[in-house]
Amino acid sequence: MVKIDLRSDTVTKPTTGMLEAIMTARIGDDVFGEDESVSELEHKLAALFNMEAGLFCPSGTMTNQIAIKCFTQPMDEVICDQTAHVYRYEGGGIAYHSLASVRLLNGPRGILTAEMIEREINEENIHYPNSSLVVLENTVNKGGGACYTLKDIEPIHQLSKARGLKLHLDGARIFNALVATGDQAYDYGSYFDGISVCLSKGLGAPVGSVLLGSKEMIQKAKKIRKVFGGGMRQAGFLAAAGIYALDHHVNRLSLDHAHAKVLGGVLSKTKYVSGVMPVETNIVLFDIHESFSTAGIISELNKRGILCNATGPKTIRFVTHLDVSAEMIEQTADILKNLIP
Structure with a gap:
């Protein structure tokens, strides 16, 4: 009996073309910054999303947790939906890695609005944690693949900017959202301080996510990745699969x-x-x-x-x-x- 595996889009196997790309990848030691395929993938995604730099990591959980640590200090608070992957499915990483608390909202199918967020931003008070970061998820897993559009995101960006909060996107299935909404990846760079792009779900790569942000932020993220144990050596084999996925599996x-x-x-x-x-x-x-x-x-x-x-x-x-x-x-x-x- 042929199994039809609908458990997740993480169960995919590399295609013949992807396997060929993996086998012919240009590799080096990425911790030394010498892996050409990793660099190509990072630059490709940064340019695609209009961000300054990228950082290849083993998983979306790692890219999300690195971003949260970059954008918060101990005793800060992260605002996200109560269904958010960063809260529910990343092992309590916000508390463990960043010593931050979480303010949970209840958006329809996990979709937040600026009005919802604004009510939950703490005023300066010694009794309250410092609201410092908003995290959105696109698409929303627990929302049945619900999508944010750029029109949804813009007022959240404007609010975050006005109130001095950073805005991070858990783009676990960001290309699914882009295909569904018709929005352009390039426009996302104008709204977010950090974007995590997963390659191992709908795009079908075997491993990996890329964190996008400013050059300064990514330099800080690189050190955090090292501390998390995420520095990889000849990672170009994996990066080549990601490049192939971007070129062939989006449409x-x-x-x-x-x-x-x-x-x-x-x-x-x-x-x-x-x-x-x-x-x-x-x-x-x-x-x-x-x-x-x-x-x-x-x-x-x-x-x-x-x-x-x-x-x-x-x-x-x-x-x-x-x-x-x-x-x-x-x-x-x-x-x-x-x-x-």
Whole structure:
């Protein structure tokens, strides 16, 4: 039985073209600044997003945590949504690495507004932590792949600038957002102090994220990366995969979005699903009807070759990606329609 893995877009395998790029990569010792492929990737993404410099790291968690440490001091406070990856899924890193507290907001599907943020910025008072950083996530994982547009981001940028706060983007699936909204990557550099760009999700690279920012910020980030144990040597093999992904796997993301919409449409018509979150990109979140067991539905899907995860007591997630073909989507749709007689 062929497995259809919808657990995450992190499960992809390198394509034939990507493997060739990896095998022919120009490499050196990146800790010495001598890996040509790493430098090319960093410069390519910095130019694409209109930022001064970039820093290649093993994971998006590392790029996010480095950025937070760059932009905060102990006793500061980070403002983010209560579903944010930097808060929920990075091991308490904000507290552990940066000695900062977190002010959690509750945006619709994880999308924050300037009005929401402004109410939560602390005034100068010895009793309060210093509000110093806002973190946005695009797309919002727990929001079912919900997207910020640049129109959404601009007032948050203006507020942050006026109040002296830094603004960081956890761009875990930023290219999915760009494809869905039609916004341009280059414009993002005007709004953010830091951007984390993940290469190992929808773009299909095996490893890595790049942190973007000013030259001064990235120089500081490089030292923090070293302290975190993220300095890599012949990392050009990994960077070459990222370069290939940027050149070949961005435009095809619209296909993943179309596949996700097909699954969302089918799920909305089944008797065991009580609701499907609006599908904007490649993530489908759906709630299981109270008369059915979430674990039972996942087990039945697994028996039929469909792998997926629960993200809550009654919520299951599907994520489409480049290793899920149109034929697999058709097969999955048939299974979903007939899962419960």
